Amino acid sequence: DQQVKQNSPSLSVQEGRISILNCDYTNSMFDYFLWYKKYPAEGPTFLISISSIKDKNEDGRFTVFLNKSAKHLSLHIVPSQPGDSAVYFCAASAQIIQGAQKLVFGQGTRLTINP
Amino acid sequence: DSGVTQTPKHLITATGQRVTLRCSPRSGDLSVYWYQQSLDQGLQFLIQYYNGEERAKGNILERFSAQQFPDLHSELNLSSLELGDSALYFCASSVALAGLQETQYFGPGTRLLVL
Numbered sequence: 001d002q003q004v005k006q007n008s009p010s011l012s013v014q015e016g017r018i019s020i021l022n023c024d025y026t027n028s029m030f031d032y033f034l035w036y037k038k039y040p041a042e043g044p045t046f047l048i049s050i051s052s053i054k055d056k057n058e059d060g061r062f063t064v065f066l067n068k069s070a071k072h073l074s075l076h077i078v079p080s081q082p083g084d085s086a087v088y089f090c091a092a093s094a095q096i097i098q099g100a101q102k103l104v105f106g107q108g109t110r111l112t113i114n115p
Numbered sequence: 116d117s118g119v120t121q122t123p124k125h126l127i128t129a130t131g132q133r134v135t136l137r138c139s140p141r142s143g144d145l146s147v148y149w150y151q152q153s154l155d156q157g158l159q160f161l162i163q164y165y166n167g168e169e170r171a172k173g174n175i176l177e178r179f180s181a182q183q184f185p186d187l188h189s190e191l192n193l194s195s196l197e198l199g200d201s202a203l204y205f206c207a208s209s210v211a212l213a214g215l216q217e218t219q220y221f222g223p224g225t226r227l228l229v230l
Contacts, residue, residue: 004157032216043117043205043221044158051216089157093216100171101209102148103219105157 003027004092006106014114019077021109023090030092035064035075038087080113119222121206127228133194136225140187140208147189148219149181152203164189196229
């Protein structure tokens, strides 16, 4: 039962253009969503997050959009840079009990930015 | 650098053996989480400790156990190792204040190879 899905295993984008990474979830109890970036041989690095009470959050070149009715979120990177080439993971959480939080991750999307 | 440290970086061992992975959380973080990433898999939540107590459990095998010590560092013990246990093991930490949606910060991971 995969509660968080990233249906595109890979994405290739031209440098300077917009990269759009998508994520779908099934559990309506999720109330916090995060995007992580991962380079080979390193741990995931936090990029940006969004609470379920919002539909958009922006941080520099990164914007996350949340569509609760569609159970869908997306990460926009504008403009895309070669250093953005990495695997991007979408993650969702729901507080199980107070102070207990587990993240459910998607399978990841490998983004390649072409010069 | 997330501030989360993990040792060792690499571990090679044989089937049937027992290993211990170590994690030190970011300064001030009370909660530690363990995740497993197998080949071609997303990150799977294993277990969470908060201030020394187990707080949430995921898909953790009975052969695996964890603990969090008074200085808040955590250890993940893997015993009776099988070939399928070969994976990347990540530790993450967060402040884990009750009722807040929080970001987890990940360490660089330990790569375990069981031969």
